[in-house]
Amino acid sequence: MTDALYLRYRPQTFEDVVGQKHVAETLRNALRQDRIGHAYLFTGPRGTGKTSTARILAKAVNCLAEDVNERPDNVCPICTAINQGRLMDLIEIDAASNTSVDDVRALIDKVAFAPSEARYKVYVIDEVHMLSTSAFNALLKTLEEPPAHVIFILATTEPHKIPATILSRCQRFDFHRISTQQISEHLGEIAAREGLSVTPEALGIIARSATGSMRDAISLLDQVAAYGHTEIDDELVRDVLGMVSGLAISDFVDALAAGDPAEVLTKLHELIDKGVELSQFVNQLIDQLRTLLLLNVGKDPKLVDLPDSLLAQAQKQAARFTAPQLLHAIRALTEAGQALKTPFAGYLPVELALLDALNVGEMTAPAAQPAAATSASSARTSAPPSAPAKKPAPQKSARPAAKPAAPAAKKTPPRRTSGSTPPPAKTARVEGELGDVWRQLLRTMRRINPKLQALLRSGQPVALERGEFYVRFRYEFHQNQVRASIDDLNRGLSEVLGRPMQAIVLGEDESPSAANDSPAASDEPAADPHPPKKTDVSASSLADHPVVRRAVDKWGGEIENNG
Numbered sequence: 038m039t040d041a042l043y044l045r046y047r048p049q050t051f052e053d054v055v056g057q058k059h060v061a062e063t064l065r066n067a068l069r070q071d072r073i074g075h076a077y078l079f080t081g082p083r084g085t086g087k088t089s090t091a092r093i094l095a096k097a098v099n100c101l102a103e104d105v106n107e108r109p110d111n112v113c114p115i116c117t118a119i120n121q122g123r124l125m126d127l128i129e130i131d132a133a134s135n136t137s138v139d140d141v142r143a144l145i146d147k148v149a150f151a152p153s154e155a156r157y158k159v160y161v162i163d164e165v166h167m168l169s170t171s172a173f174n175a176l177l178k179t180l181e182e183p184p185a186h187v188i189f190i191l192a193t194t195e196p197h198k199i200p201a202t203i204l205s206r207c208q209r210f211d212f213h214r215i216s217t218q219q220i221s222e223h224l225g226e227i228a229a230r231e232g233l234s235v236t237p238e239a240l241g242i243i244a245r246s247a248t249g250s251m252r253d254a255i256s257l258l259d260q261v262a263a264y265g266h267t268e269i270d271d272e273l274v275r276d277v278l279g280m281v282s283g284l285a286i287s288d289f290v291d292a293l294a295a296g297d298p299a300e301v302l303t304k305l306h307e308l309i310d311k312g313v314e315l316s317q318f319v320n321q322l323i324d325q326l327r328t329l330l331l332l333n334v335g336k337d338p339k340l341v342d343l344p345d346s347l348l349a350q351a352q353k354q355a356a357r358f359t360a361p362q363l364l365h366a367i368r369a370l371t372e373a374g375q376a377l378k379t380p381f382a383g384y385l386p387v388e389l390a391l392l393d394a395l396n397v398g399e400m401t402a403p404a405a406q407p408a409a410a411t412s413a414s415s416a417r418t419s420a421p422p423s424a425p426a427k428k429p430a431p432q433k434s435a436r437p438a439a440k441p442a443a444p445a446a447k448k449t450p451p452r453r454t455s456g457s458t459p460p461p462a463k464t465a466r467v468e469g470e471l472g473d474v475w476r477q478l479l480r481t482m483r484r485i486n487p488k489l490q491a492l493l494r495s496g497q498p499v500a501l502e503r504g505e506f507y508v509r510f511r512y513e514f515h516q517n518q519v520r521a522s523i524d525d526l527n528r529g530l531s532e533v534l535g536r537p538m539q540a541i542v543l544g545e546d547e548s549p550s551a552a553n554d555s556p557a558a559s560d561e562p563a564a565d566p567h568p569p570k571k572t573d574v575s576a577s578s579l580a581d582h583p584v585v586r587r588a589v590d591k592w593g594g595e596i597e598n599n600g
Contacts, residue, residue: 048086050093050109051090057090057215077190078208081211081212082212082249084247084253086212091159097109099119100116128161130162133164136169136172137169137171140172141172144160144176145176149184151186161192177206180206214248218244221240223254224244236270261277281318281321287325289322293366301392306384319373319374322370332352333359392494392495472498486522489526493508499543508543510544516544
């Protein structure tokens with residue numbers, strides 16, 4: 038069995054550490070000046086050289102070479118023993134599997150013993166943030182005043198989880214993500230040593246996929262090399278790594294720039310039919326849109342890591358978008374990428390994100406007015422003859438007889454029925470707010486229920502009336518899914534508007550008036566926040582009530598006025 042490439046090409050000297058010159062130079066100078074500390078903290082993302090640098094430092098402080106500038110020389114017995122993993126005085130501990138206070142106490146008991154072969158006994162504790170609070174407390178005193186022959190090197194990817202008492206006793210070195218160019222150059226050197234011919238485009242794809250981690254990049258190169266080809270191009274890299282071709286991503290971005298939803302969905306499902314992994318596709322599309330955003334806003338080609346052959350095309354694509362469009366698309370796709378991690382997500386999150394990026398279904402206040410006006414017009418057409426009367430008859434000081442009581446009853450605003458509409462002034466105000474309310478609701482639902490927020494993007498707000506918010510969905514599936522989470526939707530509406538609200542889900546052909554005319558809405562009408570004053574009710578006004586009309590139609594009878 039051969040060693041993995043990342044093990045075979047692990048850095049052996051300070052000069053071999055790629056992208057961490059600030060760390061290497063500082064440690065080298067400390068070695069020259071004999072200013073070696075007793076505790077170090079190496080922090081940074083995975084695969085950036087923390088553990089390798091710790092081993093190099095352990096070799097350097099124990100190397101037998103006379104010239105300090107040559108340490109570590111990797112030929113003396115100490116360096117050779119460390120490289121072969123058999124030096125007793127280099128103790129590497131995985132804190133993730135040795136988290137308890139008993140493990141740390143066992144370590145402390147051995148600290149007092151002098152080194153057996155080397156000048157210093159070096160303890161390298163990897164992922165130190167995984168230690169328990171009790172373990173950190175047990176380590177604290179020894180870390181503060183260790184024996185003269187002991188050096189502690191703590192490595193972690195999450196320094197914020199380490200107690201401040203530990204941090205204050207260590208010299209901290211932050212390892213940075215390695216640039217794509219540095220990774221590409223180093224991969225080219227490794228490929229040449231391995232007898233591989235790799236195109237610059239292929240090296241760039243591997244380097245970008247590693248996201249700043251040299252170890253990940255070398256592992257990806259090893260995976261591609263295992264395919265059996267000595268000549269590696271960008272298409273082979275994409276095939277082996279399960280990525281979408283660069284041409285397909287470019288065509289997809291062109292479809293987004295054209296703003297054609299049908300074309301975008303068609304291309305998406307063509308990729309799905311080819312077996313493309315959606316999460317990988319989303320990541321590649323986000324990376325491409327990010328490149329276009331940097332070119333659009335920054336106007337500097339140096340901000341992106343693209344070869345000259347692809348840079349000109351990317352600049353043309355960037356000119357077809359505005360910065361807000363790119364920002365909106367990246368945010369929508371990022372949310373879709375998170376949603377894909379949930380079980381049974383399917384294609385819906387990506388489809389909704391792409392349609393959202395194209396502003397499909399974006400509702401503004403002016404767009405809501407025609408629907409509301411049509412609803413009001415139909416309501417006026419279907420209203421009974423007595424409904425349009427607005428002005429009450431003048432009342433005398435004496436109470437009128439029973440027969441003239443009908444005009445007085447009209448003074449009270451009638452309860453909303455299938456034939457009534459909200460007051461014109463109030464309706465105009467609500468219509469003006471509808472678009473703002475809808476956008477605030479989508480932002481709020483992102484925190485309360487992200488899945489419900491994705492479903493709401495396929496809906497269309499219709500009206501906001503008397504504590505009820507009407508939203509229409511074209512497909513029954515979306516209607517049922519939203520109704521299943523109606524409590525979360527009501528909660529979001531209440532937060533946005535600052536008062537109790539109830540959401541009403543409408544079908545494609547339903548209107549607010551039809552929803553109010555349903556038996557459920559009529560049998561238990563919502564309480565009016567401003568109840569009318571009690572007045573005399575005549576037989577004619579009772580006959581106009583929808584509940585009374587249905588009762589008379591069903592069972593028969595007549596309305597009598599006994600007042």
